[in-house]
Amino acid sequence: xxxVKKATLLIKNIGQLIxxxxxxxxxxxNMTELGLIEKGGxxxxxxxxxxxxxxxxxxxxxxxxxxxxxxxxxxxxxxPGFIDPHTHPVFSMTREKEFEMRIQGKSYMEIAQSGGGIRxxxxxxxxxxxxxxxxxxxxxxxxxxxxxxxxxxxxxxxGLSTESEMKQLKIIDDLNQLHPIEMVPTFLGAHEVPDEYxxxxxxxxSLLINEMIPAVTGEGLAEFSDIFCEEGVYxxxxxxxxxxxxxxxxLKLKFHADELKSTGGxxxxxxxxxxxxxxxxxxxxxxxxxxxxxxxxxVLLPGTTFSLGGKQYAxxxxxxxxxxxxxxxxxxxxxxxxxxSLSVVISLAAxxxxxxxxEAISAVTVNAAYAVGREERIGQLRENYQADITMWNxxxxxxxxxxxxxxxxxxxxxxxxxxxxx
Amino acid sequence: xxxVKKATLLIKNIGQLIxxxxxxxxxxxNMTELGLIEKGGxxxxxxxxxxxxxxxxxxxxxxxxxxxxxxxxxxxxxxPGFIDPHTHPVFSMTREKEFEMRIQGKSYMEIAQSGGGIRxxxxxxxxxxxxxxxxxxxxxxxxxxxxxxxxxxxxxxxGLSTESEMKQLKIIDDLNQLHPIEMVPTFLGAHEVPDEYxxxxxxxxSLLINEMIPAVTGEGLAEFSDIFCEEGVYxxxxxxxxxxxxxxxxLKLKFHADELKSTGGxxxxxxxxxxxxxxxxxxxxxxxxxxxxxxxxxVLLPGTTFSLGGKQYAxxxxxxxxxxxxxxxxxxxxxxxxxxSLSVVISLAAxxxxxxxxEAISAVTVNAAYAVGREERIGQLRENYQADITMWNxxxxxxxxxxxxxxxxxxxxxxxxxxxxx
Numbered sequence: 040x041x042x043v044k045k046a047t048l049l050i051k052n053i054g055q056l057i058x059x060x061x062x063x064x065x066x067x068x069n070m071t072e073l074g075l076i077e078k079g080g081x082x083x084x085x086x087x088x089x090x091x092x093x094x095x096x097x098x099x100x101x102x103x104x105x106x107x108x109x110x111x112x113x114x115x116x117x118x119p120g121f122i123d124p125h126t127h128p129v130f131s132m133t134r135e136k137e138f139e140m141r142i143q144g145k146s147y148m149e150i151a152q153s154g155g156g157i158r159x160x161x162x163x164x165x166x167x168x169x170x171x172x173x174x175x176x177x178x179x180x181x182x183x184x185x186x187x188x189x190x191x192x193x194x195x196x197x198g199l200s201t202e203s204e205m206k207q208l209k210i211i212d213d214l215n216q217l218h219p220i221e222m223v224p225t226f227l228g229a230h231e232v233p234d235e236y237x238x239x240x241x242x243x244x245s246l247l248i249n250e251m252i253p254a255v256t257g258e259g260l261a262e263f264s265d266i267f268c269e270e271g272v273y274x275x276x277x278x279x280x281x282x283x284x285x286x287x288x289x290l291k292l293k294f295h296a297d298e299l300k301s302t303g304g305x306x307x308x309x310x311x312x313x314x315x316x317x318x319x320x321x322x323x324x325x326x327x328x329x330x331x332x333x334x335x336x337x338v339l340l341p342g343t344t345f346s347l348g349g350k351q352y353a354x355x356x357x358x359x360x361x362x363x364x365x366x367x368x369x370x371x372x373x374x375x376x377x378x379x380s381l382s383v384v385i386s387l388a389a390x391x392x393x394x395x396x397x398e399a400i401s402a403v404t405v406n407a408a409y410a411v412g413r414e415e416r417i418g419q420l421r422e423n424y425q426a427d428i429t430m431w432n433x434x435x436x437x438x439x440x441x442x443x444x445x446x447x448x449x450x451x452x453x454x455x456x457x458x459x460x461x
Numbered sequence: 462x463x464x465v466k467k468a469t470l471l472i473k474n475i476g477q478l479i480x481x482x483x484x485x486x487x488x489x490x491n492m493t494e495l496g497l498i499e500k501g502g503x504x505x506x507x508x509x510x511x512x513x514x515x516x517x518x519x520x521x522x523x524x525x526x527x528x529x530x531x532x533x534x535x536x537x538x539x540x541p542g543f544i545d546p547h548t549h550p551v552f553s554m555t556r557e558k559e560f561e562m563r564i565q566g567k568s569y570m571e572i573a574q575s576g577g578g579i580r581x582x583x584x585x586x587x588x589x590x591x592x593x594x595x596x597x598x599x600x601x602x603x604x605x606x607x608x609x610x611x612x613x614x615x616x617x618x619x620g621l622s623t624e625s626e627m628k629q630l631k632i633i634d635d636l637n638q639l640h641p642i643e644m645v646p647t648f649l650g651a652h653e654v655p656d657e658y659x660x661x662x663x664x665x666x667s668l669l670i671n672e673m674i675p676a677v678t679g680e681g682l683a684e685f686s687d688i689f690c691e692e693g694v695y696x697x698x699x700x701x702x703x704x705x706x707x708x709x710x711x712l713k714l715k716f717h718a719d720e721l722k723s724t725g726g727x728x729x730x731x732x733x734x735x736x737x738x739x740x741x742x743x744x745x746x747x748x749x750x751x752x753x754x755x756x757x758x759x760v761l762l763p764g765t766t767f768s769l770g771g772k773q774y775a776x777x778x779x780x781x782x783x784x785x786x787x788x789x790x791x792x793x794x795x796x797x798x799x800x801x802s803l804s805v806v807i808s809l810a811a812x813x814x815x816x817x818x819x820e821a822i823s824a825v826t827v828n829a830a831y832a833v834g835r836e837e838r839i840g841q842l843r844e845n846y847q848a849d850i851t852m853w854n855x856x857x858x859x860x861x862x863x864x865x866x867x868x869x870x871x872x873x874x875x876x877x878x879x880x881x882x883x
Contacts, residue, residue, distance in 0.1 A: 135859035139818060142811050142862075182867060346865060348812045383805070383866025389564050390770045396561060437557035440564075443768060444805025444866060445604060 054114035120189025120427030122407035187429035196227030389440035476536035542611025542849030544829035609851035618649030811862035
């Protein structure tokens, strides 16, 4: 006789239950299919979803465990916990002075000369004690969670030495154990060329390939390898070499691609069967074609364009219409986009890239899960999936982009446990 | 012998105490003068500020009353409670469907024909019970307060009949008693011409002048009269007539001016000695000159341009440089800008209008106080001013525009009483 699972958590009376059940990933018109159930309910057993459906049926379906938590959603909107597929959360020093210099019209060069940019973050990270970095990162993870985000991809990339990259990845690993939020770790040793290798960049590339990647994979500290593939950082051939070494070492691939110029980064990402190509503000026609109906998702970061005071956003509509898998992310980082809110990113995606609320929700649930390689576990509310659930203080999901700049998250549940109540 | 006032609240160890003490209102370069005290302290007696200065001196200055609340700010930033000088907070129905129609490229006419626009809000307000409006408005006031805003200007304008305008103003009056937030009430019967007067607009103008304004002032329900002075709504001559009647009845004046086109609204506002002209996206050179060094402040609403998906923002830099008093506001309303966060407005002001953090803070404290006519009581942290204080979870005030889309408010104190703790 099969063991009957009992519900440890029951959410009833959900106004709009957005399950996202359906094809993975979502492409084209499928992005608007939310699997929406009105008057819905969810039963959870332990850390997994037991049943999803009409509230009355779910209530009748599952026997309740002793001490079962019962939540009356009172007409709220409920979605899968949001997933942020591109963040740089491990840093201490904030860079608000650079932000202000940009507002005042200072150029990238002037800011770099005044000691700003990624290298400023590298200098700071290398010399900041682990305890301080842990504390600052933890406060960011708290904020992600408070905004209804239950999983983030988290990159290294402010170390740029074997020791300091490992320092960042170990912080991610340690916080993964200590904090309810789930992090997908990505090695980004190729975020920049560090100061000490400016005149001998090939040596740094050798270090990446021969020392850093083996060290990271040896300790199992990353699932993905990412690279800043861009004119003036790592060119196409360098990116191909470094990412081939990472793939050979067993890492899945991501690319920062075609952000500032079209250099063929999207095409490279698709040809290397990367899980995602990210940024893509200047993606070419050929790049878009390469991504369409490939296995490589496009992770778009409208907050970065916004926060840099830019005018040009990634061509989301065109990509959606041509069959590219589109996900959205904060790009949370101290230089070009300091936010832990996917809600504000969804408002920007609507207003600047003309994505509807439904498309944007697809982009931060099922498609974001795909972009981090966890689509079989998270991003949907369905039987046997992990019980990552966000309840929203709204009665129509379309309020998300419209009611902008505020946090409409109500309760957040991670692996079946309530972790935020607002 | 004078009575020695004792401190009922003491805030010590403030990292950056932004007092805003100085000239009122702030013009030009004076907008960057924050009256900043490092390692500052504030002593409060009852609902008024007793002393402001270096933490140690303030701690030594005032005897503490029994049961005095002592708060260690632990290096936080502290500012005057923010003031939002232009809101439409009394409504029930949200209009997220119109927002989505705009994203999908529908025109203003198509939205109006599908039953949207201000008139949709009017139909809804007229038929919604007072209790429902009270509850919905209260939840918005809570959200303003949670974002560090301690005073808002609040307009009627969804009634457009004597009865329904009074209904809105009475709700504002009632909530002013019940809620910690302070509201400055504004009569906006001239927000639109209601459906039933479309073919006889002069009759509605007569109603405004002969019935509505006397009814409102008779019950003392408004301090200001505002009007939507714009092509297709109320033209310059109509605006002049209606606002003259309001001024004669003892109301101070505000104008929605030059939002969609330049029609001379700013010039009219200055000539009528209005406290503010608001929107001003299309202000003319002459309009800007008329406002410069006049008594009329410019209340700018970048969230409205943003939320309508527009490209053109009010020319803030030009106005600041030519001597116009600039304030900032959310324009919180269900049609064109649904937010209760001045923080996101400050990010927009920085990124889209090139206002620095210091200028933006001036614009939501001392200049906003001026725009609502309460500059002798709020907007600054100085002796004998009302103890409206916001404590921020940041160590540098420049984090406010930079760390965007999130709420960095820590504690909020209104009239000497802690009302929010986050």
